[in-house]
Amino acid sequence: MSLALDRRLFLGLLGAGAASGLLPAWARAATPFNFQASWINDAEFMGYFLALDKGYYADEGLELTYQSGGPDVIPESTLITARADLTLTTPDTTIKAITEQGAPFRIIGAQYQKNPIGVVSLAKTPINEPRDLIGKTLAVPPVNVISVEAMLAANGIDKAQVNIVPYAYDPTPLIQGEIDASVDFTTNVPYTIELAGEEATSFLLYDYGYTVFNDTVVVTEDTLASRRDDLVKFLRASRKGWNENFADPAALPPAYADTWFKGTGRAVENEVYFNTAQQPLMEAEGGIFSMSEEAIAANIEALNAVGIKATRDHFDTTLLDEI
Structure with a gap:
């Protein structure tokens, strides 16, 4: 069979496949x-x-x-x-x-x-549950303020009992003791804190009422x-x-x-x-x-x-x- 015939046969098979919707993945756009x-x-x-x-x-x-x-x-x-x-x-x-x-x-x-968002603190001064936040300073990204307030309300805590300050996704203030806890991804930030020589602990907002x-x-x-x-x-x-x-x-x-x-x-x-x-x-x-x-x-x-x-x-x- 000539190369020209081979090519015509190949193109003919493609045409038949296209008509039947059975073209292989590599032949479809x-x-x-x-x-x-x-x-x-x-x-x-x-x-x-x-x-x-x-x-x-x-x-x-x-x-x-x-x-x-x-x-x-x-x-x-x-x-x-x-x-x-x-x-x-x-x-x-x-x-x-x-x-x-x-x-x-x-x-x-x-x-x-x-949701992996949670409250992160240092193990030497742990915040283990929402009630531990009363009287403490908690750094919260602006986008998560509503979530935190919902979690506090679900646990009978007035938001006025917690000093909520802005957080810019940097655990340095926590490591240096300028705040008591922060709200961040619990899947990531504890490791960053460990690299700085401190042990971290955390809990999820999800586990305390903010079930999203x-x-x-x-x-x-x-x-x-x-x-x-x-x-x-x-x-x-x-x-x-x-x-x-x-x-x-x-x-x-x-x-x-x-x-x-x-x-x-x-x-x-x-x-x-x-x-x-x-x-x-x-x-x-x-x-x-x-x-x-x-x-x-x-x-x-x-x-x-x-x-x-x-x-x-x-x-x-x-x-x-x-x-």
């Missing part, structure tokens, strides 16, 4: 898909890094563009301006945007079943309607990445020291600590990203307690049934 992360590149996003590097999104027919976040990135705004198809954010900010500003958002999954998800997966209603299949593909590939990552949470971060984690200024050991600590906060009976009816109800109750009018309609679990 990938669909662009933009993902906005909620923070800088750290272990919080390990599953997505792995899925990208292993080609799991490509296997699903997606050409994923990963967009790093940071202090100057407002994830929801990237959806409104169409710079992202999907982002990670928090239920309180998302639902406030829906109910107070008419934002067309829906929550389709939750990375963290239990974190890194909720958010899309616009238009994207949910028009790109449903692509969203299912994203969730499926991402779950595969997370499951593989958690098979050994200490193994993969060192492999990313000179790629995904390059330039963050943090030791890779910190990312190993982070990745290990977040596993029990993410895994659930229904799988990564799942949102059980009980968990959604707990979110709604906690948000309503601080005046955020959450309802079941803000959460769409139907895509999770397809992955």
Whole structure:
């Protein structure tokens, strides 16, 4: 058979495959898909890094563009301006945007079943529970003030009994004894404190009444309607990445020291600590990203307690049934 005939046969097979929808993945054009992360590149996003590097999104027919976040990135705004198809954010900010500003958002999954935000203190002067905060100075990022006040109220503590001061995600004031505790990611900051020669202790706001998800997966209603299949593909590939990552949470971060984690200024050991600590906060009976009816109800109750009018309609679990 001549080369020309071979080529015609090959093209003919492609045409037949296209007509039947059975083209192999390598022969189909990938669909662009933009993902906005909620923070800088750290272990919080390990599953997505792995899925990208292993080609799991490509296997699903997606050409994923990963967009790093940071202090100057407002994830929801990237959806409104169409710079992202999907982002990670928090239920309180998302639902406030829906109910107070008419934002067309829906929550389709939750990375963290239990919010990793908590109260961090030094082991030598521990704050072990909310009542230990009475009369103490607690540094809180502005975005978390509502959450902290809700946790205090849930435990019968008047917010006036706690000296709440601003916090800029720097544990130095805690280490130096200028404050008694801070509110930060319990999956990360204790390790930073240990590097400074102090032992840290912490508790989650989640365990004391503020029962909300974190890194909720958010899309616009238009994207949910028009790109449903692509969203299912994203969730499926991402779950595969997370499951593989958690098979050994200490193994993969060192492999990313000179790629995904390059330039963050943090030791890779910190990312190993982070990745290990977040596993029990993410895994659930229904799988990564799942949102059980009980968990959604707990979110709604906690948000309503601080005046955020959450309802079941803000959460769409139907895509999770397809992955």
